[in-house]
Amino acid sequence: MLNIVEGVRQYAKTDRLAVICGEESISYADVEKYSNILGNYLIDKFNSDIPTVIYGNKDVMILVAMIGSLKSGKAYVPIDTSSPAQRMKDIIETVQPEVIFNLSDKEIMLDSSVSKNVEILDKATLMNLMIEKSNTYDFEISREKWVDNDENSYILFTSGTTGKPKGVQISTYNLDSFSEWISPVLGIDGSEMVVLDQPSYSFDLSVSTLYPGIIFGATLFSIPNSLILDFKKLYAELKKSNIKVWVSTPSFANMCLNDETFSQELLPELETMLFIGEVLPVPVAKELLDRFPRIKIINGYGPTEATVGISQVSINREHINANKSLPVGIPMPNSVIKIVNDEMEEVPKGEKGEIVIVGPSVSKGYYKNPEITNKSFYVEGESIFKEKSPVSALDEKLRLRAYKTGDLGSIDDDGNIRFFGRKDFQIKLNGYRIEIEDIENNLRKINEISSAVVLPINKNGEVSHLKAIVVLKKGINESKLKKTVEIKRELSKLIPKYMIPRSFDFIDEMPLNTNGKIDRKKLYADIVEEA
Template identity: 60%
Template sequence: MNIVDGVKKYAKTDRLAVIEREDILSYKDLDKFSDIIANYIIRNSKTVNPVAIYANKDIMILPVMIGALKSGRAYVPMDVSFPQQRVDDVVEAVCPDMVFDFTDGEYFFNKENREDKKENYKNVQIISRQDLCEIVEENKNTELAKEVPNDQWVKGDENSYILFTSGSTGKPKGVQISTYNLNSFIEWMSPILGIDGSEKVVMDQPAYSFDLSVSQLYPGIANGATLYSLSKKVVADFNLMFEEMKKSNMDVWVSTPTFIGMCLSDDSFTEELLPNLRKLLFIGEVLPVETARKLRERFPKAEVINGYGPTEATVGISHVIISDEHINSGQSLPVGVPMPNSKIKIVDEQGKEVPKGEKGEIIIIGPSVSKGYYKNEAKNLEAFYVEEIDPWTEIDAEYKKELDKRSDEDKEFDNLRYRAYRTGDLGSILEDGNIKYSGRKDFQIKLNGYRIEIEDIENNLRKVTNVKNAVVLPVYKNEKIAFLKAIVELKKSNDLGNLKNGIKIKKELSNFMPEYMIPRSVAIIDSMPTNTNGKIDRKKLKEEYL
């Protein structure tokens, strides 16, 4: 189902689309406001370039997103935590006619006088939250309030949004995700999360500039759920955050493992706090076994779902419901089986598919794969290609029947099923069909002649008795890796210093891995810093501890 169709369907009800503390937005108003915004964009834009949004959480962000889609334009979310250079790079790349600024500051201006824009924003219309509210309020009964015809909307393989991720060159890469990509994702993810058109409340915590947010945003809105937003300000205050969670009565949780790990450190984070919670989805980071174990204990009625997928394949491509058998296997948790209309294959360094159980690079093929990076042909040639051999020759008969039932419009894009993406992730396919994730190719290092996977060490460190979380960083000398350093967060603080804790941790770690893989030094910290995406901030750790 197209996201805009979903908005229109539930605009005929009295359901709420978004709750953000005391602010609420109904589906009816979401549809009405987004029409006004779409018509305003069409009337005041010189191009059909993407619309940029600079924000964190606010009930009026969604009308801008849907308004952009109704106007036939993609939107580009930028979080308020983005450094100045990142914002400038993104705006330079997409050349928007408009930037919707939801901050209280004057980022895009030189002085207090709002007419004095920074040089690189001279030709961009900056629309503040106040400006936006005035545009909506003043045009409720004007021509701008007219319904935007669906032939104007973003459709097919046109871009719905562009998410910018870090690039090896220092410039961010814009991942293009189309309506076609999103429809495939929504159809797959909605039943996994139990979002089926009935009234459900879905936690809306990840920043919209982070691909994980799509997991709750699009299945939620397409199926009439209520997004319960938790802003950066709320998340920064544990008491306030838990108060909001209690009020939410949420059914569905979507976050990184790091974020829920922080919540689990509080003993009150249990089923009593969230009695309706039935689904917990984690994508974007490795889900530690211990985190899954605690969740199964504290939320026995809820499914813990581990998933995998890069931004370039519309967030998620595989999932598995974690069982006690997974938790007690002594192995890291699998990341699931691929969605039915997609294929994952594992290849060696020559690009040849390896036998089941062997490790190699993960390749994703299917309708969720992006058309590529925005205006970046060089990177596209490296990462994307079109599969020449039909990867669905062994597709099951039941799924073939489903494919045949589709509309001619859907079948029109069948050739896009062959798009493939080289993830740069390492993994293998287990005997039961589950994918085992084994870290990044670029997290592979060589130390003293040994090939070492950083994430292998981190996973084993988490098995050590009093270790809650760990990051391993290579330390360079004369442009070569001299040794490894572990940054460790303990489950329970103790009176031992860095040195004694380090000796104790390394001794136990030696039970799990060879001597050459054990970090030379260990630093104990109170808690892992996180970035705006809720992931561990490795860059900050490097700056502080190397």
């Protein structure tokens, strides 16, 4: 099996760069040296397996914090700088970390619910630690101390139905299995190459290049959020990047397509594009093939709970011209995809049902949340793999983990999965998985709101934006535009920007159905009538 810590150690013997971020870069040799110092420091001062928290967007020292944590036997929890204070507070309260790496230009405010002994290491402090502790801690850490096998490597917090984020636990075992599968798909094979590192580390899509890239000695070309807001600088950076592998959401690629210079001429070394995280629209795929005639475009599928991706297919002109949505691929060889009905019975091939994933990429569940874990995770019967080749004892034990995705799909005669959206109110928007109830619960936390419903608005077969229907406690006595701005401002304190509805409607009371529940169908119908 492959391993990211071993990858760092192996390529530390070369002169390769591990990360380029703006004007800064860091070599594999320095990542190995610094992560040894950091790992030994963490072992000496915090001899526990409590996860560390890494707060930041893109920085060369984030990889050091990740690898140092893993070497010391600690998982890490990435939090992006775009996360609102309340969400960060919820995550830190759940994790109760002993160490927080603040690799941002923002101050981290902790409240009394978090241990007073927590140590916050900003970049300057971290760099000083590398110097001050070099003589004491600059030595290799034995593998016995690393995070390994089914121990958590990272915990990624996603939207939760209670208004609190839930942490998906991903183990070394999960990641090694994923990396072994996706690396040849992306053409990451140990040769010197540059791969795009654009998604934030708190978004599981980032793992698609982070882990395979570092395992095989590639250079991560980081694109910080600030660069995305400046197109001129963005394209200047892309021009000099020499990237061979591109991983992003379709939305980010579509944004880049708005500029005519986004083409093979801008990225002459580009060979592969991978899209996982949201629906890849046919027009976007067609435009990419037109602009980049020499590249391979891969469409994939997989939830955070199954380690980023579980299936992949190379998109060709036949797919483009088939006059239907693009397939999301054939499952990785050591896994099984089942399509089931509400009674968990498999449906005939070609019929629609819920997607269930069984295999080594499936998480052990949600961090410190057994109740929610038991609703979506279970252990499959051994017979499901009876025709598979012999496996290791660890595989035999863990490969039967299963996850009920809540996604609707079907399987074509050729084995390709088709994705049809969410079974419940969980949706994908701009690559982010969002639970509608999470937004609604946080809307209700705003004092003047009595009731709220959030509706996903579909366009061309995918969610284009969110619309909130709100009942105010005292009615509305000002313009709807002004009230919308006020509510958005309050909501931004509770949830990330990408979850905030684009538009708001204000009504006197919610319509109810015969069961006494809010009649969402009527609300949808009213929207259609308005349109």
